[in-house]
Amino acid sequence: MNERINRLRTRSLAAVPSLSDERARLLTRFFKSGVARTAAVPVQRAMAFAAIMENKTIYIGPDELIVGERGPVPKATPTYPEVCIHSQQDLNMISGREKVAFAVDDSVRDVYREEIIPFWQGHSIREKLFSHLPEAWKDAYAAGIFTEFQEQRSPGHTACGDKIYRKGFLDLKAEIREAVDRLDFFGDRDAMDKKNQLEAMAIAADGIIAFAGRHADALAQMAESASDPDRKAELMQMAAICRRVPAHAPQTFWEALQAYWFVHVGVITELNPWDAFNPGRLDQHLYPFYRKDLADGRLTRERAKELLCAFWIKFNNHPSPPKTGVTAKESNTYVDFALINIGGVTANGGDAVNDLSYLILDVIEEMRLLQPSSMVQLSKKNPDRFIKRALKIVKTGFGQPSIFNTDAIVQELVRQGKTVEDAREGGASGCVEAGAFGREAYFLTGYFNMPKLLELTLNNGVDPMSGNQLGPATGNPSRFQRFEDLFDAWTRQLNHFIDIKIHGNNIIEQINARHMPVPFLSLLIDDCIATGRDYNAGGARYNTSYIQGVGLGSITDALTALKEHVFERKTITMDGFLTILKENFTGYDDFRRQLLDDTPKYGNDDDAADDIMQMVFEAYYHAVNDRPNTRGGVHRVNLLPTTCHVYFGSVIGALPDGRRAGIALSEGISPVQGADRNGPTAVIRSAAKIDHIRTGGTLLNQKFLPQVLADDTGITKLAQLVRTYFRMDGHHIQFNVVDGETLKQAKRNPDDYRDLIVRVAGYSDYFVDLTEDLQDEIIRRTEHEVF
C-alpha cells in the first residue's frame, strides 16, 4: 500500500470506538419540535432521517478519498433510542466491559439522563416488543432456548444490488412520482398508505442528496484553503463528485465508490439494521466503470487500488452499534457484517470473475482489516486460478476471504422461488446467508438452541437450570423403549418451541412494519417503490424469515451416544446415564472416556452418527420451513452461530456426548470441537450429508496448520478439497490457518498479538477481543495436521 493508504489505515486502526450522542440528540430534538406530529409514520421517519442528514457533523479526514461518516469522527458510534434505549447502567457496562467496549463521555451520560431517556422511555421498539410478546416466549428466551435479533436492532439482512450504479436518487424520485400517479384511489384501499410511504421515500432521497451536498460544500471550502496544490485539486475533484452522486447515477469508478458509500452511511444512520448494509457483488458493480475509466485514460490500476483501499478503510471506521444482554452474547463483536462478494456468475450464467476481482483480492490481502468482511463466490465456471489466489490470502491466516459455492446458492434461491437471474445476481451476506441482492428482505430472527431441547427432553420438559416446567411433558425418559421414542419426544419439544418463536417473530415483524418503517432503505430494494410498501412491511420482491439452528454437531453426538449406549449396546440404563449427567461426569471418568473415544461422532463420515444428524436436520427443517411470516413470505432454515454457540452452551448442563456443563456447543455445521479425527475429507463428507440446497446457508469451519499450505501443491490440493465439497453442494467453507501454539501464546500475552485476526464463525475478529470462553473454543477446534 502507498503512504497515504498506510496513514489512513493506521489512523483507522488507532481510533478508539466511542459512543456518540449526536444522532440521538438530533432525533430527539426533531420529534420534540413537533413538526411531524400529524404526519403518517413513514413520513415522520423520513423527516427525522432528513433532519439528521441535514444537521449531523460532516467529517472529512486528512488524506481521505472517500468521504462520509456515520458519527462525528471515525468509530464514534451513534445510538438508536427509538429502537433500544440505553440506561445509565447500560452505558456504564458498555464503557467498562473488558471486550467490545465503547468509550462513553460524561457529556453523553448527561445528554442521556436529561434528554434521551426521558423522551424515549416507554416508546422504544424494544419496550413495545416485550409488552406484546407472550409469557411463554419470554420464558423460553430467558432460558436460552432462542435469541431475538430484533430486540435491540432493526431488521436488516440485505445487500445492495446494482440499482444505485444505474440510477441517481433524482431518478428514483421520478420513479416515485410515477408510482404515486399510478395509485388507484378507486380500487385499492391501501392507496393512501402507499402514498404516504412513497412520499416518505422521496423525503429520504432528499435527505441523502442534502448530505452529499454538505460534503461538497465542505470539500470546496477545504480546497480553497489547502496549501498543497495536489490535495487542493483532489479536494476540488471530490467536491465535484459529491455534487453529482448520489443525486445522479455515477459515471466514473470513483463516483461509483462514493455513491455506494453515501448510501451505506444513509442506511446505517437511518437505523443501522442487523448486518449494517453491504455492497454485495462489488467486482460486478464496479467493473463497467473500471473498464471504461481505464480505456478513457481516466484511471490507472494503481489509482483504482488506492481508491478501493480508501473505501475499505471507511468500513473499518464503523463498528457495529453497541449491544447489551443476550444480544451481546449472541454476537459479541465490533464486526457489523458487511460481506463483500467477489466472483461467482453473471445474471446470464457466465463466469463473473474479472480483472477487478483479482485487484480486490490484492486489496483484501494488503488491508488486513477487520471490516469489511470479504468472501469469494466460487462457481464451477470460475477458473482454478481464482480460488488459488483467494487461498493464498487465506494462508496468511487472518480468516478472510471465506469461500462460498455459487452454484449451491443459486439452487437454494431458486428453490425458494426466486427467478434464476435474481438468484445469480445474489450471493451471501452477513455470515453465510443466501439472498437475492437488491431484491430481498431476509430477516434473521434469532438463534435456536437445539441441544437445550434434549436437556428438556431428558427432564420431561423441566429446565434443570431453573427447575421450571418450561416445555411440554414429553414423557419420563426412563420409560422410553426405543431410540425413536426419545427422538419423537425431542421433536415434540422442537415443534413446541419453534411455534413459540414464530409466534413471536410474527408479532415483532408487525411492530416493525407499523412503527419502524425504513423509507431510505426502501429506496434501494426492489420492488418497494413499485409496490409502495416499506422494506419492513413486505415491500421487497422476496420476503424471507430465518431461524438459525445452533449446535448441530452437539445434538447429533448427544443423541448418538444415547442411542448407542442406552438402546443398542445397553452399556448403561437411561437412569444411570441421567445420574452421570447430573453429576457432570464427576467420578465417571471411564464412562466419559468411552463416550469420547468409543462412540460414533459426527464429522468422521460415520453413518452411525451422520444418520442421526440427518434426522435432526429433517426435523428442524420441517418444523420451520414454509411457515408463513407476516410480510407475504415464509420462514426458512439456516445453520450458523456467530458467537451464540458459546452463550447457548453456557445454559446447558452436561450432555450425553461427554461435553461437560457450560462448555461451548459445536458451531455452524462443524463437528464438536475435537470430535473429528479422520481429517478434512471425512468432515466434508459428513457435512455434505445435509441437504444444503434446502437451507439458506450453512457454516463449516476448518482449522489448518500453516505448513499444510506451505507450497503451491498444498494450495492446489486445498482448492481441490473445496471444489469437491462444492461438487457435493456444500454451501460455504472457511479456514483458520493459525497454529495452536500461536493462539495459546496470544491468550497468555494479548499485548503482543493485538493484530492477530482469526476466523470465529462466519466472520473474523481480533483474537484478543474474544472472550476467554471463545478463545479456548477456537484453540480446541481440530487442527488438521498433515504430513
Place this chain on the structure above:
Amino acid sequence: MTEGTIFKIKKYALHDGPGIRTTVFLKGCPLSCRWCHNPEGIDPRPQTIWRRTSSGRIDETVGTVMGVDALINAIEKDVLFYDESGGGVTFSGGEPLSQPHFLEALLASCNHREIHAALDTSGFAPTAVLDRIIPRLQLILFDLKIMDDRQHQRYTGVSNRIILENLQRIAGSRTPVRIRIPLIPGISDGDDNIGKILRFAGTLETIQGVDLLPFHRIGSEKYRRLGMTDLTAETLLPGSERVAAIQTRFESAGFAVSIGG
C-alpha cells in the same frame, strides 16, 4: 474371503502420490530400518500401544484385521476427492508386499472401480510377487536407501540385492516410478551413497522423479508407547543446507525432486 492386517487409514494424504489420496498402511515388514518412523507397522500382528489421556494412560490395540470389501468401501468413500484432484489410494506400511494376496485382491478391486492405485514399497519381495502386482498399479513409490549392501544389511537388517534387482525389473515395465530416499544423517545422506543412487537411477528409464525424505522424529514417541527402543534417539535432524545440496545434485542430473514426497 481375503483378509489382511492394517494399522492405519489416512485420509487427505497429500504426500503419497498425486492429488488427494487415502493411504492405507498394511502391517508387517521384513525390514527393521533403524530410522523407521512407523514402528507399529513392523510386527505383522495387532499389538498394544498406550495413549495418554486426561484420565491417565490407557492401552489400545494398533492393527485391525479387515476384509477386502470393508477396506475398499472405506477407500471408495473419498472417490469424489480423487476424481476432483487426480488422486487415489496409496498402499503403504509396513511393507505391503508382505501381504501379497490381500494386496492383490485390493488392487484388483481398485482397478475394477477405476481408482488410481499407488504402492509405497521397500522393494523387498520375491520377484514372482512383484510380477503379479506391478500390472495393477498406476504408480510405484520405491524406497532406495543405501547402495552399499553391507551397510544396507547393517541398518535395515536385509540385503539390498533383491531390492535393486526388483527396481530394475519395475523400471523395465510401463508403470511409472518415483524413487524415495530417506536422508538419515550419517547413514544414507553421505556423498558416496547419494552418488551411487544417482548413477543407479540414471540407468532406469521410467523414473518420474525423486522424493527426498529428510529424517524426522515423528516416530520417536511411538517407540515409547510400544515399549520398543528408539535406535535413532541420538540421530541429528538433517540440516536444510545439506538437504538443499542433495536436491541440487539430483536436479542437475535431470530429476524432478520434491522434499518430503
